[in-house]
Amino acid sequence: MTIMFNKPGPSSTAVDGTTFRIRFTELSAGYSGHPALHELSAEIRPLTTTALVGPNGSGKSTLLGVLAGVIRPTGGELHHAGGRPPAFVPQRGAVGDALPLTVRQTVEMGRWGERGPWRRLTRQDRAAVDSALERLDIADLAARQLGELSGGQRQRALIAQGLAQESDLLLLDEPTTALDPEARERIAALLTELVDDGVTVVHATHDLDAARSADACLLLREGRLVDQGRPERLLTPSTLARIWQPA
Numbered sequence: 370m371t372i373m374f375n376k377p378g379p380s381s382t383a384v385d386g387t388t389f390r391i392r393f394t395e396l397s398a399g400y401s402g403h404p405a406l407h408e409l410s411a412e413i414r415p416l417t418t419t420a421l422v423g424p425n426g427s428g429k430s431t432l433l434g435v436l437a438g439v440i441r442p443t444g445g446e447l448h449h450a451g452g453r454p455p456a457f458v459p460q461r462g463a464v465g466d467a468l469p470l471t472v473r474q475t476v477e478m479g480r481w482g483e484r485g486p487w488r489r490l491t492r493q494d495r496a497a498v499d500s501a502l503e504r505l506d507i508a509d510l511a512a513r514q515l516g517e518l519s520g521g522q523r524q525r526a527l528i529a530q531g532l533a534q535e536s537d538l539l540l541l542d543e544p545t546t547a548l549d550p551e552a553r554e555r556i557a558a559l560l561t562e563l564v565d566d567g568v569t570v571v572h573a574t575h576d577l578d579a580a581r582s583a584d585a586c587l588l589l590r591e592g593r594l595v596d597q598g599r600p601e602r603l604l605t606p607s608t609l610a611r612i613w614q615p616a
């Protein structure tokens with residue numbers, strides 16, 4: 370198994386000639402000897418949105434975890450071309466409900482990678498936090514305790530924490546789950562805007578509208594990559610029926 374990170378640099382195809390932000394070849398991963406991903410090969414192009422689509426248990430979260438570097442592959446190759454360490458927004462978030470954290474403090478944790486948990490935030494850190502709060506439309510919730518928010522508000526706080534990291538690679542696990550239709554549309558639009566800002570976005574989703582607005586989809590079933598390409602080609606009723614039908 371090989372994991373490679375090129376030295377940091379711009380991830381745009383036009384600038385450095387790289388045609389991928391992430392490339393993986395025959396990538397396998399699992400939990401305590403139980404395989405969850407079987408020899409997946411694909412490329413994530415820079416400055417695109419990619420949706421990971423598949424039924425429950427098909428391996429979407431595991432693949433995101435491997436791409437984020439929090440799950441170690443058991444085989445294959447994973448290559449990150451340039452860029453900063455990825456910002457990863459997992460499904461439930463690393464922040465427990467019981468912790469007495471405000472929304473702002475939660476988003477500020479996104480700056481710990483730059484600053485460490487104990488150093489004072491700089492003006493630049495605070496600007497990144499303010500911008501993330503505003504982009505997720507939760508600036509008015511900044512002083513509220515995370516534990517007293519609705520599921521959708523909390524989810525937006527965790528996405529804001531990911532944005533505050535200002536990475537060029539954002540990995541999101543079901544970012545639109547628990548959101549109402551208006552918030553869902555807003556997040557889908559935000560993901561597209563982020564690409565214009567120089568970010569490559571990969572998100573796992575059950576929201577087919579969000580998947581349809583992605584540039585590319587990876588279709589997973591039972592830990593295998595069954596197809597990949599443009600959503601309009603992949604997300605047809607017959608393909609979706611094939612993916613979701615019982616084995």
Ligand SMILES: Nc1ncnc2c1ncn2[C@@H]1O[C@H](COP(=O)(O)OP(=O)(O)OP(=O)(O)O)[C@@H](O)[C@H]1O
Nearest residue numbers: 400403405423424425426427428429430431432573
């Ligand atoms: N922490 C874990 N320990 C053991 N097995 C796990 C763990 N997390 C996931 N799995 C198993 O790995 C497989 C892939 O799970 P994964 O969570 O990646 O799927 P998913 O496509 O993200 O599912 P969902 O849509 O329900 O979130 C499943 O068989 C699951 O039971």
